[in-house]
Amino acid sequence: MADAVFLALTVITIGSAIAALELRSLIYGSIALMGTLGGIAGFFFMLDAPFVALFQLAVYVGSIAVLILFTVMLVKRELIFKKIEDKRRKFAGIGLMMVVMVGLGAVFLDSGIKTISTDEPAVDFRDIGTDFVTYYWPALILMGLILAGSVTGALVLAKREDVENDQRTN
Amino acid sequence: MTNELIDFTLVSVALLGIGIYGLAVKRNFIRMLFAVEIIINAANLSLVAFGRFLPHSGGQTLALFSIAIAAAEVAVGLSLIIVAYRMYQNVDIADFRSLKG
Numbered sequence: 001m002a003d004a005v006f007l008a009l010t011v012i013t014i015g016s017a018i019a020a021l022e023l024r025s026l027i028y029g030s031i032a033l034m035g036t037l038g039g040i041a042g043f044f045f046m047l048d049a050p051f052v053a054l055f056q057l058a059v060y061v062g063s064i065a066v067l068i069l070f071t072v073m074l075v076k077r078e079l080i081f082k083k084i085e086d087k088r089r090k091f092a093g094i095g096l097m098m099v100v101m102v103g104l105g106a107v108f109l110d111s112g113i114k115t116i117s118t119d120e121p122a123v124d125f126r127d128i129g130t131d132f133v134t135y136y137w138p139a140l141i142l143m144g145l146i147l148a149g150s151v152t153g154a155l156v157l158a159k160r161e162d163v164e165n166d167q168r169t170n
Numbered sequence: 171m172t173n174e175l176i177d178f179t180l181v182s183v184a185l186l187g188i189g190i191y192g193l194a195v196k197r198n199f200i201r202m203l204f205a206v207e208i209i210i211n212a213a214n215l216s217l218v219a220f221g222r223f224l225p226h227s228g229g230q231t232l233a234l235f236s237i238a239i240a241a242a243e244v245a246v247g248l249s250l251i252i253v254a255y256r257m258y259q260n261v262d263i264a265d266f267r268s269l270k271g
Binding site: 055 | 172173174175176177178179180181183184185186187188189190191192194195196197198200201203204205207208211214215218219221222223224225226227228230231233234235237238239240241242243244245246248249250251252253255259260261262
Protein backbone atom coordinates (compact mmCIF):
# COMPACT_ATOMS: atom_id res chain seq x y z
CA MET A 1 0.00 0.00 0.00
CA ALA A 2 1.27 3.44 -0.90
CA ASP A 3 2.17 5.90 1.85
CA ALA A 4 1.24 9.57 2.24
CA VAL A 5 4.44 10.97 0.70
CA PHE A 6 3.88 8.84 -2.38
CA LEU A 7 0.30 10.04 -2.73
CA ALA A 8 1.34 13.69 -2.33
CA LEU A 9 4.05 13.29 -4.97
CA THR A 10 1.55 11.60 -7.29
CA VAL A 11 -0.89 14.49 -6.94
CA ILE A 12 1.89 17.05 -7.58
CA THR A 13 3.30 15.18 -10.57
CA ILE A 14 0.07 14.32 -12.37
CA GLY A 15 -1.64 17.62 -11.46
CA SER A 16 1.20 19.70 -12.81
CA ALA A 17 1.46 17.50 -15.92
CA ILE A 18 -2.19 18.31 -16.68
CA ALA A 19 -1.57 21.98 -15.81
CA ALA A 20 1.46 22.08 -18.16
CA LEU A 21 -0.77 21.08 -21.07
CA GLU A 22 -3.94 22.93 -20.13
CA LEU A 23 -2.91 26.29 -18.63
CA ARG A 24 -3.57 29.14 -21.04
CA SER A 25 -0.22 30.84 -20.54
CA LEU A 26 2.82 29.01 -21.93
CA ILE A 27 5.03 30.53 -19.22
CA TYR A 28 2.89 29.11 -16.41
CA GLY A 29 2.73 25.89 -18.43
CA SER A 30 6.49 25.57 -18.48
CA ILE A 31 6.68 26.30 -14.75
CA ALA A 32 4.09 23.52 -14.21
CA LEU A 33 6.28 21.24 -16.34
CA MET A 34 9.08 22.00 -13.87
CA GLY A 35 6.73 20.70 -11.14
CA THR A 36 6.24 17.43 -13.05
CA LEU A 37 9.98 16.97 -13.55
CA GLY A 38 10.66 17.77 -9.89
CA GLY A 39 7.95 15.30 -8.82
CA ILE A 40 9.62 12.58 -10.90
CA ALA A 41 12.90 13.42 -9.14
CA GLY A 42 11.05 12.92 -5.84
CA PHE A 43 9.93 9.47 -7.04
CA PHE A 44 13.56 8.66 -7.84
CA PHE A 45 14.52 9.60 -4.26
CA MET A 46 11.76 7.28 -2.99
CA LEU A 47 13.13 4.49 -5.18
CA ASP A 48 16.55 4.80 -3.48
CA ALA A 49 18.15 6.23 -6.60
CA PRO A 50 19.65 9.52 -5.33
CA PHE A 51 22.18 9.77 -8.15
CA VAL A 52 19.51 9.59 -10.87
CA ALA A 53 17.33 11.99 -8.85
CA LEU A 54 20.07 14.61 -8.64
CA PHE A 55 20.87 14.09 -12.34
CA GLN A 56 17.19 14.63 -13.08
CA LEU A 57 17.14 17.83 -10.99
CA ALA A 58 20.31 19.17 -12.60
CA VAL A 59 19.51 18.27 -16.22
CA TYR A 60 15.72 18.55 -16.38
CA VAL A 61 14.69 21.11 -13.77
CA GLY A 62 17.96 23.02 -13.98
CA SER A 63 18.63 23.24 -17.68
CA ILE A 64 15.88 21.87 -19.92
CA ALA A 65 13.05 23.69 -18.13
CA VAL A 66 15.01 26.96 -18.16
CA LEU A 67 15.82 26.45 -21.86
CA ILE A 68 12.12 25.95 -22.59
CA LEU A 69 11.27 29.06 -20.54
CA PHE A 70 13.72 31.16 -22.57
CA THR A 71 12.34 29.80 -25.85
CA VAL A 72 8.81 30.69 -24.72
CA MET A 73 10.01 34.22 -23.99
CA LEU A 74 11.25 34.54 -27.60
CA VAL A 75 7.72 33.93 -28.89
CA LYS A 76 5.33 36.84 -29.49
CA ARG A 77 3.24 37.91 -26.52
CA GLU A 78 -0.16 37.12 -28.05
CA LEU A 79 0.99 33.63 -29.06
CA ILE A 80 2.03 32.86 -25.46
CA PHE A 81 -1.53 33.41 -24.24
CA LYS A 82 -3.34 31.89 -27.23
CA LYS A 83 -4.63 28.36 -26.86
CA ILE A 84 -4.08 26.52 -30.12
CA GLU A 85 -5.85 23.18 -30.21
CA ASP A 86 -8.20 21.14 -32.33
CA LYS A 87 -11.63 21.37 -30.72
CA ARG A 88 -12.88 18.35 -32.65
CA ARG A 89 -9.93 16.31 -31.55
CA LYS A 90 -10.32 17.18 -27.87
CA PHE A 91 -12.86 14.44 -27.08
CA ALA A 92 -11.03 11.94 -29.27
CA GLY A 93 -7.83 12.81 -27.36
CA ILE A 94 -9.52 12.35 -23.98
CA GLY A 95 -10.94 9.02 -25.23
CA LEU A 96 -7.49 7.92 -26.39
CA MET A 97 -6.03 8.89 -23.00
CA MET A 98 -8.71 6.89 -21.16
CA VAL A 99 -8.18 3.88 -23.44
CA VAL A 100 -4.42 3.95 -22.81
CA MET A 101 -4.79 4.46 -19.06
CA VAL A 102 -7.56 1.91 -18.50
CA GLY A 103 -6.19 -0.65 -20.97
CA LEU A 104 -2.59 -0.57 -19.82
CA GLY A 105 -3.64 -0.20 -16.17
CA ALA A 106 -5.90 -3.25 -16.39
CA VAL A 107 -3.12 -5.26 -18.04
CA PHE A 108 -0.64 -4.30 -15.30
CA LEU A 109 -3.15 -4.90 -12.50
CA ASP A 110 -3.91 -8.32 -13.95
CA SER A 111 -0.27 -9.29 -14.41
CA GLY A 112 2.27 -10.62 -11.94
CA ILE A 113 3.68 -7.13 -11.34
CA LYS A 114 1.04 -6.62 -8.66
CA THR A 115 2.66 -9.11 -6.35
CA ILE A 116 6.27 -7.96 -6.83
CA SER A 117 7.73 -6.50 -3.67
CA THR A 118 11.25 -6.39 -2.34
CA ASP A 119 13.02 -6.23 0.97
CA GLU A 120 16.46 -6.38 -0.59
CA PRO A 121 18.80 -3.41 -0.10
CA ALA A 122 18.96 -0.81 -2.87
CA VAL A 123 21.63 -0.88 -5.55
CA ASP A 124 24.73 1.02 -4.44
CA PHE A 125 25.21 4.01 -6.72
CA ARG A 126 28.92 3.19 -6.97
CA ASP A 127 27.82 0.19 -9.05
CA ILE A 128 26.39 2.58 -11.62
CA GLY A 129 29.77 4.29 -11.99
CA THR A 130 31.46 0.92 -12.35
CA ASP A 131 28.87 -0.09 -14.97
CA PHE A 132 29.51 3.08 -16.93
CA VAL A 133 33.27 2.62 -17.22
CA THR A 134 33.31 -1.15 -17.69
CA TYR A 135 30.35 -2.70 -19.49
CA TYR A 136 28.77 0.44 -20.97
CA TRP A 137 31.90 2.39 -22.00
CA PRO A 138 31.26 2.26 -25.79
CA ALA A 139 27.71 3.49 -25.20
CA LEU A 140 29.04 6.27 -22.95
CA ILE A 141 31.45 7.49 -25.66
CA LEU A 142 28.70 7.26 -28.29
CA MET A 143 26.37 9.23 -26.02
CA GLY A 144 29.00 11.95 -25.60
CA LEU A 145 29.44 12.18 -29.37
CA ILE A 146 25.67 12.31 -29.93
CA LEU A 147 25.31 15.08 -27.33
CA ALA A 148 28.16 17.11 -28.85
CA GLY A 149 26.75 16.61 -32.35
CA SER A 150 23.20 17.50 -31.44
CA VAL A 151 24.16 20.61 -29.48
CA THR A 152 26.36 21.78 -32.38
CA GLY A 153 23.53 21.02 -34.80
CA ALA A 154 21.08 22.95 -32.62
CA LEU A 155 23.41 25.96 -32.53
CA VAL A 156 23.89 25.87 -36.32
CA LEU A 157 20.12 25.58 -36.87
CA ALA A 158 19.29 28.43 -34.51
CA LYS A 159 21.95 30.71 -36.00
CA ARG A 160 20.90 30.19 -39.63
CA GLU A 161 20.66 33.55 -41.29
CA ASP A 162 19.19 32.48 -44.63
CA VAL A 163 15.82 31.62 -43.07
CA GLU A 164 13.60 34.62 -43.47
CA ASN A 165 9.99 35.46 -43.10
CA ASP A 166 9.40 35.66 -46.86
CA GLN A 167 9.91 31.91 -47.30
CA ARG A 168 6.36 31.58 -46.13
CA THR A 169 5.11 32.55 -49.58
CA ASN A 170 7.10 29.83 -51.36
CA MET B 171 9.40 -0.94 1.01
CA THR B 172 5.92 0.32 1.71
CA ASN B 173 5.34 1.30 -1.91
CA GLU B 174 4.93 -1.55 -4.36
CA LEU B 175 6.11 -1.72 -7.95
CA ILE B 176 2.52 -1.53 -9.21
CA ASP B 177 2.07 1.95 -7.65
CA PHE B 178 5.00 3.40 -9.57
CA THR B 179 3.90 1.60 -12.74
CA LEU B 180 0.38 3.06 -12.49
CA VAL B 181 1.78 6.60 -12.07
CA SER B 182 3.93 5.96 -15.13
CA VAL B 183 0.87 4.77 -17.12
CA ALA B 184 -1.08 7.89 -16.07
CA LEU B 185 1.74 10.17 -17.23
CA LEU B 186 1.94 8.25 -20.53
CA GLY B 187 -1.81 8.76 -21.05
CA ILE B 188 -1.54 12.51 -20.35
CA GLY B 189 1.39 12.78 -22.78
CA ILE B 190 -0.52 10.96 -25.53
CA TYR B 191 -3.51 13.27 -24.96
CA GLY B 192 -1.22 16.30 -25.34
CA LEU B 193 0.30 14.99 -28.55
CA ALA B 194 -3.11 14.20 -30.03
CA VAL B 195 -4.97 17.39 -29.11
CA LYS B 196 -2.49 20.27 -28.98
CA ARG B 197 -1.35 22.07 -32.12
CA ASN B 198 1.14 24.32 -30.38
CA PHE B 199 4.69 23.14 -31.16
CA ILE B 200 5.95 24.03 -27.64
CA ARG B 201 3.05 22.22 -25.93
CA MET B 202 3.75 19.12 -28.02
CA LEU B 203 7.34 19.24 -26.78
CA PHE B 204 5.96 19.37 -23.20
CA ALA B 205 3.93 16.23 -23.97
CA VAL B 206 7.02 14.43 -25.33
CA GLU B 207 8.93 15.39 -22.17
CA ILE B 208 6.15 13.96 -19.99
CA ILE B 209 6.19 10.67 -21.93
CA ILE B 210 10.00 10.40 -21.64
CA ASN B 211 9.75 10.99 -17.89
CA ALA B 212 7.11 8.27 -17.57
CA ALA B 213 9.50 5.86 -19.28
CA ASN B 214 12.38 6.88 -16.98
CA LEU B 215 10.20 6.36 -13.90
CA SER B 216 9.33 2.86 -15.11
CA LEU B 217 13.00 2.04 -15.75
CA VAL B 218 14.16 3.13 -12.30
CA ALA B 219 11.21 1.44 -10.56
CA PHE B 220 11.85 -1.91 -12.24
CA GLY B 221 15.59 -1.52 -11.55
CA ARG B 222 14.82 -0.99 -7.85
CA PHE B 223 12.55 -4.00 -7.49
CA LEU B 224 14.72 -6.51 -9.37
CA PRO B 225 17.17 -5.16 -7.84
CA HIS B 226 19.67 -4.43 -10.61
CA SER B 227 21.83 -1.41 -11.45
CA GLY B 228 20.88 -1.62 -15.15
CA GLY B 229 17.64 0.29 -14.63
CA GLN B 230 19.38 3.35 -13.22
CA THR B 231 22.14 3.21 -15.82
CA LEU B 232 19.62 3.11 -18.68
CA ALA B 233 17.64 5.95 -17.07
CA LEU B 234 20.80 8.09 -16.97
CA PHE B 235 21.45 7.39 -20.67
CA SER B 236 17.82 8.22 -21.42
CA ILE B 237 17.98 11.55 -19.55
CA ALA B 238 21.14 12.57 -21.41
CA ILE B 239 19.69 11.69 -24.83
CA ALA B 240 16.46 13.53 -23.94
CA ALA B 241 18.54 16.64 -23.22
CA ALA B 242 19.97 16.43 -26.74
CA GLU B 243 16.48 15.92 -28.18
CA VAL B 244 15.16 19.02 -26.40
CA ALA B 245 18.05 21.14 -27.65
CA VAL B 246 17.35 20.12 -31.27
CA GLY B 247 13.58 20.46 -30.80
CA LEU B 248 13.86 23.98 -29.38
CA SER B 249 16.19 25.10 -32.18
CA LEU B 250 13.68 23.71 -34.70
CA ILE B 251 10.97 25.75 -32.95
CA ILE B 252 13.12 28.88 -33.25
CA VAL B 253 13.76 28.30 -36.98
CA ALA B 254 10.10 27.51 -37.68
CA TYR B 255 8.99 30.56 -35.68
CA ARG B 256 11.37 32.76 -37.65
CA MET B 257 9.96 31.42 -40.93
CA TYR B 258 6.25 31.49 -40.12
CA GLN B 259 5.99 33.90 -37.13
CA ASN B 260 3.74 31.28 -35.51
CA VAL B 261 3.99 28.16 -33.35
CA ASP B 262 0.86 26.48 -34.77
CA ILE B 263 1.90 23.27 -36.53
CA ALA B 264 -0.99 23.63 -39.00
CA ASP B 265 0.84 26.68 -40.36
CA PHE B 266 4.06 24.82 -41.08
CA ARG B 267 2.87 23.97 -44.57
CA SER B 268 6.21 23.32 -46.19
CA LEU B 269 6.83 20.49 -43.71
CA LYS B 270 3.92 18.53 -45.21
CA GLY B 271 4.93 15.47 -47.21
